[in-house]
Amino acid sequence: MYLKLAWRNIWRNKRRTLITVSSVMFAVVFALFLESLERGAHNVMIDNMTQFHTGYIQVQDYRFEDEPSLDNAFYYDDELSDQVIGLESVEYTIPRIETFMLAAGAEATRGAFVMGVEVDREDRLNNLKERLTEGRFFEPNDGTAVVTEGLANRLNLAVGDSLVLLGQGRFGMTASGLYEISGLLRHPTREMNNQLVYLSLPDAQWLLSADDHITALLVTPNRVRDTESIARQLRSELENEELAVFTWRELIPELVEALEFDQAQSRLMMGILYVVIGFGIFGTILTMTLERMREFGILLSVGMQRIKLALVVFIETFFITIMGVLAGFVLGIIPILYFYFNPIELGGEMEEVVAEFGVEPIMPTAIAPDIFLWQGLMVFILTTIICLYPTIKILTLKILEASKT
Amino acid sequence: MAIITTHNLSKVYNPDTIPVHALRDVSLEFEEGEFTTVRGPSGSGKTTLLNMIGGLDIPTEGFVEIDGTRITGMKDRELINFRLNNIGFVFQAYNLIPVFTAYENVSFIMLLQKREKSEMKERAEELLTAMGLSKKFDSRPKQLSGGEQQRVAVARALASRPKFILADEPTANLDTDSAMNLLDMMEKMNKEENVTFIFSTHDQRVIDRARRVITMVDGAIFKDERK
Numbered sequence: 307m308y309l310k311l312a313w314r315n316i317w318r319n320k321r322r323t324l325i326t327v328s329s330v331m332f333a334v335v336f337a338l339f340l341e342s343l344e345r346g347a348h349n350v351m352i353d354n355m356t357q358f359h360t361g362y363i364q365v366q367d368y369r370f371e372d373e374p375s376l377d378n379a380f381y382y383d384d385e386l387s388d389q390v391i392g393l394e395s396v397e398y399t400i401p402r403i404e405t406f407m408l409a410a411g412a413e414a415t416r417g418a419f420v421m422g423v424e425v426d427r428e429d430r431l432n433n434l435k436e437r438l439t440e441g442r443f444f445e446p447n448d449g450t451a452v453v454t455e456g457l458a459n460r461l462n463l464a465v466g467d468s469l470v471l472l473g474q475g476r477f478g479m480t481a482s483g484l485y486e487i488s489g490l491l492r493h494p495t496r497e498m499n500n501q502l503v504y505l506s507l508p509d510a511q512w513l514l515s516a517d518d519h520i521t522a523l524l525v526t527p528n529r530v531r532d533t534e535s536i537a538r539q540l541r542s543e544l545e546n547e548e549l550a551v552f553t554w555r556e557l558i559p560e561l562v563e564a565l566e567f568d569q570a571q572s573r574l575m576m577g578i579l580y581v582v583i584g585f586g587i588f589g590t591i592l593t594m595t596l597e598r599m600r601e602f603g604i605l606l607s608v609g610m611q612r613i614k615l616a617l618v619v620f621i622e623t624f625f626i627t628i629m630g631v632l633a634g635f636v637l638g639i640i641p642i643l644y645f646y647f648n649p650i651e652l653g654g655e656m657e658e659v660v661a662e663f664g665v666e667p668i669m670p671t672a673i674a675p676d677i678f679l680w681q682g683l684m685v686f687i688l689t690t691i692i693c694l695y696p697t698i699k700i701l702t703l704k705i706l707e708a709s710k711t
Numbered sequence: 712m713a714i715i716t717t718h719n720l721s722k723v724y725n726p727d728t729i730p731v732h733a734l735r736d737v738s739l740e741f742e743e744g745e746f747t748t749v750r751g752p753s754g755s756g757k758t759t760l761l762n763m764i765g766g767l768d769i770p771t772e773g774f775v776e777i778d779g780t781r782i783t784g785m786k787d788r789e790l791i792n793f794r795l796n797n798i799g800f801v802f803q804a805y806n807l808i809p810v811f812t813a814y815e816n817v818s819f820i821m822l823l824q825k826r827e828k829s830e831m832k833e834r835a836e837e838l839l840t841a842m843g844l845s846k847k848f849d850s851r852p853k854q855l856s857g858g859e860q861q862r863v864a865v866a867r868a869l870a871s872r873p874k875f876i877l878a879d880e881p882t883a884n885l886d887t888d889s890a891m892n893l894l895d896m897m898e899k900m901n902k903e904e905n906v907t908f909i910f911s912t913h914d915q916r917v918i919d920r921a922r923r924v925i926t927m928v929d930g931a932i933f934k935d936e937r938k
Contacts, residue, residue, distance in 0.1 A: 307815070308823050314810035606804040607767055609795025609823050609871070611788065704769050709802075 308614070312504075312621035315594075321628060326590040327594040330630020331637060331687065333583040337576055337681055338638035343645065344572050345672035349567050351665045354495055357432035360557040361400060361524025362533045365390070365540065368550040369519065376405050379519035380549060393539050400427045400524040403510050407473030407481065409453075409503055411461035418457060418654055420503045422510020422520075431526060434491070436505075439518045441465040441489030446506045450488035456500035458490050465490060471503065475515035483513045488703070494666040582689055588692050591623055595696040602700060603708025616697040620679060623696075627689045631682055645671040713740035714874050714907065715764055719773035722759055722857065722930070726771070733759040734770070735931040741875070746898065746903040748912055748921035756930035758909035761877045764909070765789045765798055778874055795823055799868030801878035805860040807852040813839060813863045814848040820870045838866035842896050858889025862896060875907035882914045894920050 356362050373601050382401055390399050402423055409418035425443045428434045435443060444450040452459075453470055463469060467487050475481035485505070493499040506646040511517050529534050533553050540551040555562050605615055649670035652660055657667040722734040734756045741747060750758045761767035762777055766782045770776050774783035782793060795799075807816045817835040826834075835890075839848060842862040861881060870877045882890035898920060900906045910917050918924055926934040 307819060310815075311808070311810065311819075318810060321900070601806075601808070604802065606791060607794065607800055607807075608820060608867070610790055611791055612825075645925075706762060709767075 308618050309621060312618050312625060315618070316622050316625050319594075320610045322590060326587060326626050327630045327633065329586040330583060331626055331633040333586075334631050334634025334681055334685065335578055335638040336642075336669060337579055337684075338449075338574060338634065338677060339641055339671070340576065340579075341652075341677050341681070342671040342673070343669060344563050344568065345674060345677060346646070346649070346670040348568070349672050350668060350670065351565065354665050355558055355561055356554050358493070358495065358498060360552075360554045361431065361526040362520075362527055362530060362554055362555075363537050363540065364552050365523040365525060365544065366521065366550050366552065368548050371550060371552070374521075376514055376516055376519075376521065377475070378515050379403060379476060379521045381518055382520040382523060383518060386523070386547075389543065389659045390523065390540065392534060393414070393543065395528050397526045397528045399423065400425060400431055400526070401507060401520040401523065401583070402522045403507065403514060403520045403524065405473065405514060405515060407471045407503075409457065409461060410470040411463040411467060414461050416457060416460050417487065417500045417501060418471070418503045419498070420473075420505060420510065420513075422505045422507040422514075424507050425504075437491045438489050438495065441487070441490050444488050444504075444509070446508045448488075448506065449511075451485040451511065452489040452491050452504040453487050454493045454502040455490050456493075456496070457502065458487070458670050460500065463487055469503070471513065475513065476519065477515070478517040479583045481514050482692065483509075485509075487706060496652065496667075503606075504585060576684075580684060581686075584688050584692060587605070587623065587627060587688070588695065590626065591619075591692055591696060594622070595619065595699055599699075599708045600710075602703055603705045606703065606705050608710060611702075614705070616693075616700045619696040620693045623689050623693050624686075627685050631685050634681070635678055642671045642673060645669075646673055712742075713907075714778050715739075716776045717760070717764065717773065718776070720760070720770045720775070721772040722756075722763065722768065732930050734763070735770055735929070737773070737930075737932055739906065739925070739932065739935070741909060743874075743907055744901065745923055746901045746908050746921055747923040747925065748910045748918050749925045749927060750912060750918055751927035751933070752915075754929075755927040757776040757927055758879055759930070760927070761879055761911050763773040765800060765877050766794055769894065777794050780850055790835045795820070795871060797874045799873035799876035799880045801864050801876060802863070803883045805852070805857070805864045805884075807860055807863055807867070809852050812849045812851055813844055813855065813859075813866075816852075816863055817866045817870045820867055824871055834838060834870055835866075839863070840865045841900070842881050843892070856889065858885050858892060860887060861889070861893050865893065865897060865900075869906065875909060878908060878910045880914070881910065881913055882912065882917055887916070889915055890914070 367378045370378040377418060387399055402421060404419065404421050407418055407420045409416055425434060439455060443452055453463065453469060458464065465487050469485045469487050471485065472482045493502055505513065511519060525536065525540065527533050535553050537553045544551060602615060606612060648670040652667040652669060660667045717737055717739045720734050720737040724731040724733055726803060737760060753759050759768065763770050770783060774781055778800060779795060782790060785793060808819065811819060814835050817838055818831045819829040821834060839845060842865060844859060844862055847855060847859060853865065882893060886894060894917060896906055901908055910921065912918065923937045
């Protein structure tokens with residue numbers, strides 16, 4: 307009956323209740339969209355970085371972090387691979403050898419980032435094969451290379467042309483090779499699209515005089531949330547191997563800081579938004595409380611305990627906010643779904659800024675239950691704080707004075 | 712044995728500025744089954760006396776005992792509970808819960824007492840029927856006339872099976888027919904179920920029906936007559 311009382315009370319002034327519910331609803335839609343868009347943009351950044359650069363976990367020679375040189379590549383064989391794969395929650399590993407070299411065509415020379423990879427394994431992490439726009443991927447030791455479109459344009463090269471790679475191999479060995487371009491690939495980030503050359507792992511190892519050596523072993527967890535625990539296990543497993551283990555957060559702390567700063571900004575904005583919502587709800591509750599002081603006095607006179615009366619008012623506030631929140635969820639999911647499947651494509655200056663970070667210039671929304679849960683929790687906390695006013699009013703109410711109002 | 716005893720009740724409002732003596736040394740006893748009216752001009756202390764007896768106001772001096780229990784000085788929570796189980800209130804402005812039907816208004820008091828659902832239903836139906844409202848169970852206060860609302864208020868007051876009912880100017884807002892009808896109902900409850908009623912009123916119609924009339928002047932008992 308308390309629920310019935312609370313429910314009917316909120317409809318005593320339908321227009322006021324509907325206005326309050328609507329204000330909560332629109333605020334929730336706005337907050338959800340904002341949070342979802344921010345999360346989506348962050349996910350793009352993290353995905354770009356983990357899929358094309360660092361992986362979720364990376365095993366390196368322990369000297370590589372301070373001196374990222376081929377001299378600090380490490381020995382990689384099936385035994386090491388099996389040792390890592392054998393850990394619980396590890397899905398697969400990806401060996402890579404990476405270095406900077408000069409790339410030259412018939413007419414031009416440019417700096418290039420050369421990456422020796424096993425295509426099938428890379429593809430599991432970043433769908434590399436789907437990014438191929440022309441030609442085909444190489445087979446191991448077939449002497450061909452895949453070049454990113456931007457670099458190919460700069461060198462004025464196409465599929466079937468020859469590419470010269472020139473640089474330094476392991477321990478100062480001269481590294482030079484001539485490769486036929488078997489395919490062109492469009493890398494999602496502009497920076498990498500302008501400088502990347504893919505070779506098969508054995509080809510790259512031979513070119514760089516680094517037989518059986520790699521510069522990084524990427525470890526992919528079954529679930530992203532297990533990243534930290536797998537890294538801990540790997541550290542203890544490989545502690546005698548002169549190998550170091552890093553998570554993506556440790557490898558790109560500047561990105562983590564940028565994301566945290568961005569998050570702090572949106573939290574601040576969200577805080578301001580909730581203060582605005584809070585005042586809206588408070589206005590309604592204040593009016594509802596003050597215009598019912600006499601009724602409260604009567605209910606206390608006839609024997610209703612103050613705490614029960616406060617509970618009824620709390621339920622009323624909760625009903626109003628929960629209706630707003632649920633309506634907000636229903637309405638909010640529409641733009642979130644739309645922009646999830648049709649991400650906003652950044653242009654102009656924003657595209658430049660994002661490209662500088664090496665990130666795809668798109669902003670999709672993210673669909674994550676915790677975004678909704680957090681909004682619900684925030685509004686519940688807000689409601690509880692707002693309810694302090696009628697609760698205090700009821701607990702300190704003088705029955706006779708209230709009955710005379 | 713008296714069910715209500717007031718011992719030298721005094722009430723002074725604004726004692727530090729302009730003192731107003733609302734009650735002056737009022738000592739009274741009310742027996743079970745009484746049908747009593749407290750009369751007097753405005754400001755004579757009728758409502759203040761009823762508020763003291765109902766535990767809604769605190770005396771400056773003296774105390775109130777109900778059925779041997781001293782309610783003056785009780786903690787707020789205890790007092791609310793005591794009122795719920797021992798005292799029924801009927802107010803001049805009816806004061807029903809506007810969003811509840813007549814039936815729910817009567818049941819609500821029993822819900823506060825944590826009575827069984829079946830008992831609540833039976834008692835609410837019985838009381839509303841006794842008040843001539845058998846066809847108005849599902850009507851909300853605004854769908855009822857003033858007289859009907861006041862009868863619901865009486866049914867609500869009786870629902871908790873109180874030791875007595877305090878009715879403050881219950882007929883003040885009613886036309887003659889409604890007032891007489893209401894008084895008939897209350898008199899019937901008094902006679903048939905021995906419910907004790909104490910009214911504060913100016914209304915001669917109520918005074919005429921009462922078996923005991925207490926007249927107050929300037930916060931003191933001027934006359935206490937039994938018919």
